[in-house]
Amino acid sequence: MADLQYKIIVGLEIHVQLRTKSKMFCSCALEFGAEPNSRVCPVCLGMPGSLPVMNKQAFEYSVLAGLALNCNIPMFTKWDRKSYYYPDLPKNYQISQYDLPLSEKGFIEIPLESGETKRIRIIRAHLEEDAGKNVHSASSYSQVDLNRTGTPLLEIVTEPDMNSGAEVRALAVELQRLVRFIGVSEADMQKGHMRFEPNINMKIIRNGKEYRTPIAEVKNLNSFRALERSVTYEAQRQLSEFLETGIEFGMGNKTTRGWDDEKEMTVLQREKEEAHDYRYFPDPDLVPVELTQEWLDEIKSRLCELPLKKQLRYVQEYNLSDYDAGVLTADRATADFFDEVVNAGGDPKRVCNLLTQTGLKITKEKNCNITDLPVTPKGMADLAKMVDEGTISASSATTIFEAMVQTGKQPDVLASELNLVQKSDAGELESIVDQVIAENSEAVADVISGGKKEKKARGFLMGQVMQKSKGQANPKVVSEILAKKLK
Amino acid sequence: MEELTAKQLRDKIASGQIKSLDAVNDVFSRIEKYEPVIGAYISTFKEQAIEQAEQVDKKVSAGEPLGQLAGVPIAVKDNMCTTFGATTCASKILENFHAPYNATAVEKLIAADAVIIGKTNLDEFAMGSSTENSGLKKTVNPWDTTRVPGGSSGGATASVAARMCSAALGSDTGGSIRQPASFCGVVGLKPTYGRVSRYGLVAYGSSLDQIGPVTQTVEDAALMLNVIAGHDSSDSTSVNETIAPTYDYLEKLNEPVEKLKIAVAPQLNAGADQQVQNTLHEAINIYKNLGAEIIEVKMPHLDYAIAAYYIIATAEASSNLARYDGVHYGHRTQNPKDYVEVYSKSRAEAFGQEVKRRIMLGTYALSSGYYDAYYLKALKVRNLIRSDFTKAFEKCDCVMMPVAPTTAFKIGEKTSDPLQMYLSDIYTIAANLAGIPGISIPCGFDDKDLPIGLQILSPAFTEDKLLRIAKMYEKENNWYDKRPNI
Known part of the structure; x- marks a missing residue:
């Protein structure tokens, strides 16, 4: 048996659709699922004489994403035409960026299962316009829908720094969270807002000699699952192909493959990388973009603490679970709200519980952000404090939270209105406890004897006290009194 | 009525002395008479023009405010989009193309109450110097119908020369306004790149294309520029007025430029026909007599202008014309066997020879492995030509040279030799590469009674001064009074 070691090497190209209102170079609305060819104009149709005008918002979003990906942002960037003929491309060239992209040389940290993070280098991120869609019918012709034509896309290219399907998936998921967090994309997979193209090959060491398998590019993946599985599948396929044929990486033997979701395998699309010549040249219809320091600073000011960093901070500083920290940092609104509540004096753990168990349930039902609810960070912090101070019980907090959402009232007001303020007055509670002790000699005996039944009996007595106080006794105070009396 | 310039006609219409309807009818009766010989128009819009004229006349009688071109019959080169009629670019591939919008320049004409009477012939997609490359019809020179009108705006210049309109809009990528203006004995102005919106001008060489007026007089050119100049948010390359303001170009037109300094580049002019050189010399003498100082400059890189131009323009054209593919609009081949054949056959069937030649040239120049040697080098030459002009303009107000080497x-004389044809643009191309304005004004006739033009070039965004300089000459001569005998 030969000594065999191998490692999978993956780089990713990701297309992220920006969440601008209008297209990249015209004012047509970006709308998913509209009647075919209803969101078009002379510019995105590439009609004779029409001219593109850059969408400033798309550019700013891209710079923001570049900054979030720790990229260099050059002060000068330009537009190039990439030429190829295809029916979904009305001008038969795509406006893109070639040698001077708007951002380059960055990195993104991705979370690993071990709890550690890994740095994946970003080669570049540039802005371009999307093509339309060819709709193939069973008959002898195809139809073209140009609604998508001209949609702003951010193309992000990573170095081949990933070494497993899981890492590739982690990057994709982290990138989704990142672009949503900074507000530049809805990143809705169902709507094709993120599309992935992994470039995969294997490094194989056999008997001390190193080999590389030919690169395969898997085109147009639009789910995390397909992305991960295609990478895992390719690793296996390339390994067995190498063992069978011994073919190594070489010029011109890159293949293009597609992912068959039903068969769960990649299928060959193009045998050899065709000698593409896109004849890039600067688009004379668009002026280069020259950033000023003020403009760049203004865009920079929109940056925030990024989600992964925030998540790690919540775990370390607040002792939250990794899962809860992940939930709180899934979107910017929730994370910002959480931070504000903590700043207003709410105990992080308590606030986390209220938010994840109640708040996010409500926002999910209402399909809105936490900030859309009539609950202020201050109100939320007060609610958390009331629990911590024993003014209300943890379960009452949920009730009060729900009432806050409905009425917009402050938690202390609602606590009294709903009669949920706990009795913590030791004197008043002591007389109830005395009464309960007097009425339940058997349970009292079980507690004092300290046998198997002690725990159950103590619970029973607690329950009796709560019942007599109509649920308003502070359980902490009650258990202290009980403990004192039944020593 | 054909004796009137656009400005004179507009004033007479505004004062009620002439009805726009009469002016339009007069123009159409001339078109009926001369168009069968000249062939300037691809389409005319008589009914619409009469309606527009009547509306202007109503405005006049109601005392409503009038646009600067109120009631004046204007023609538009058929590479500018109009919602009325077809926009063909004189190409079979767009023969039946109806644009859903007006070019900004056309919109501005309409807003100025101009009456658009028709769309004029051109070399297919504005590629040519004689209008012989039109895929749709033949235009001849009103001064000698066995000769070409020049190109590519040959239809526009022929129609102004034959007074089948008061003025026209042309477009100039390498001389396409100035050279045919010179051949037809009319005034042709190519404004600074970015002065007039290109929105709706069907692109040939996007970094060179510019719309400009073709007129009977310098004054009319100023009037037309008043209407069409200015920033357009739909054209990113149109220049913002805070950077380069537009002027009322008529306002100081009659004031001569004081201490005028004119540069000539003798080594360049030596290539022109002797009669052209003599005429240029006489024109410059007139300026000298008006007190101008003449200096000599060297513009060493202008020798490379044609080479650089035919790489840059064709490279851009190869990309700009990729959209005419038979898929979305325009000519589509019958019974293609697959989508690739939709492209290849539709294009092979409908593009003319010269267009194909330039698409091939441009595709080659942009191909990987050749890009640096051709396109990139051409851009460097372009920069050197720009700096030749910058250096020259440090010492003078304008540069004067012939418009074309011959009349x-x-x-048919040059159709079999494209390189000879390309050489007719030798004096005009540099202005497009440098982005500066240039004007061609009539300055005499050769022994065959064919018009000769004088070309004046000035720094970017100095059309006001350029027009004043041109006007100084025009006041001393009445070349524009001489009419072709059709």
Whole structure:
């Protein structure tokens, strides 16, 4: 048996659709699922004489994403035409960026299962316009829908720094969270807002000699699952192909493959990388973009603490679970709200519980952000404090939270209105406890004897006290009194 | 009525002395008479023009405010989009193309109450110097119908020369306004790149294309520029007025430029026909007599202008014309076997020879492995030509040179030799590469009674001064009074 070691090497190209209102170079609305060819104009149709005008918002979003990906942002960037003929491309060239992209040389940290993070280098991120869609019918012709034509896309290219399907998936998921967090994309997979193209090959060491398998590019993946599985599948396929044929990486033997979701395998699309010549040249219809320091600073000011960093901070500083920290940092609104509540004096753990168990349930039902609810960070912090101070019980907090959402009232007001303020007055509670002790000699005996039944009996007595106080006794105070009396 | 310039006609219409309807009817009766010989128009819009004229006349009688071109019959080169009629670019591939919008320049004409009477012939997609490359019809020179009108705006210049309109809009990528203006004995102005919106001008060489007026007089050119100049948010390359303001170009037109300094580049002019050189010399003498100082400059890189131009323009054209593919609009081949054949056959069937040649040239120049040697080098030459002008303009107000090396040549004379044809643009191309304005004004006739033009070039965004300089000459001569005998 030969000594065999191998490692999978993956780089990713990701297309992220920006969440601008209008297209990249015209004012047509970006709308998913509209009647075919209803969101078009002379510019995105590439009609004779029409001219593109850059969408400033798309550019700013891209710079923001570049900054979030720790990229260099050059002060000068330009537009190039990439030429190829295809029916979904009305001008038969795509406006893109070639040698001077708007951002380059960055990195993104991705979370690993071990709890550690890994740095994946970003080669570049540039802005371009999307093509339309060819709709193939069973008959002898195809139809073209140009609604998508001209949609702003951010193309992000990573170095081949990933070494497993899981890492590739982690990057994709982290990138989704990142672009949503900074507000530049809805990143809705169902709507094709993120599309992935992994470039995969294997490094194989056999008997001390190193080999590389030919690169395969898997085109147009639009789910995390397909992305991960295609990478895992390719690793296996390339390994067995190498063992069978011994073919190594070489010029011109890159293949293009597609992912068959039903068969769960990649299928060959193009045998050899065709000698593409896109004849890039600067688009004379668009002026280069020259950033000023003020403009760049203004865009920079929109940056925030990024989600992964925030998540790690919540775990370390607040002792939250990794899962809860992940939930709180899934979107910017929730994370910002959480931070504000903590700043207003709410105990992080308590606030986390209220938010994840109640708040996010409500926002999910209402399909809105936490900030859309009539609950202020201050109100939320007060609610958390009331629990911590024993003014209300943890379960009452949920009730009060729900009432806050409905009425917009402050938690202390609602606590009294709903009669949920706990009795913590030791004197008043002591007389109830005395009464309960007097009425339940058997349970009292079980507690004092300290046998198997002690725990159950103590619970029973607690329950009796709560019942007599109509649920308003502070359980902490009650258990202290009980403990004192039944020593 | 054909004796009137656009400005005179507008004033007479505004004062009620002439009805726009009469002016339009007069123009159409001339079109009926001369168009069968000249062939300037691809389409005319008589009914619409009469309606527009009547509306202007109503405005006049109601005392409503009038646009600067109120009631004046204007023609538009058929590479500018109009919602009325077809926009063909004189190409079979767009023969039946109806644009859903007006070019900004056309919109501005309409807003100025101009009456658009028709769309004029051109070399297919504005590629040519004689209008012989039109895929749709033949235009001849009104001064000698065996000769070409020049090109590519040959239809526009022929129609102004034959007074089948008061003025026209042309477009100039390498001389396409100035050279045919010179051949037809009319005024042709190519404004600074970015002065007039290109929105709706069907692109040939996007970094060179510019719309400009073709007129009877310098004053009319100023009037037309008043209407069409200015920033357009739909054209990113149109220049913002805070950077380069537009002027009322008529306002100081009659004031001569004081201490005028004119540069000539003798080594360049030596290539022109002797009669053209003599005429240029006489024109410059007139300026000298008006007190101008003449200096000599060297513009060493202008020798490379044609080479650089035919790489840059064709490279851009190869990309700009990729959209005419038979898929979305325009000519589509019958019974293609697959989508690739939709492209290849539709294009092979409908593009003319010269267009194909330039698409091939441009595709080659942009191909990987050749890009640096051709396109990139051409851009460097372009920068050197720009700096030749910058250096020259440090010492003078304008540069004067011939418009073309010869007067109008015979139909068919150069069609078999594209390189000879390309050389007719030798004096005009540099202005497009440098982005500066240039004007061609009539400055005499050769022994065959064919018009000769004087070309004046000035720094970017100094059209006001350029027009004043041109006007100084025009006041001393009445060349524009001489009419072709059709």
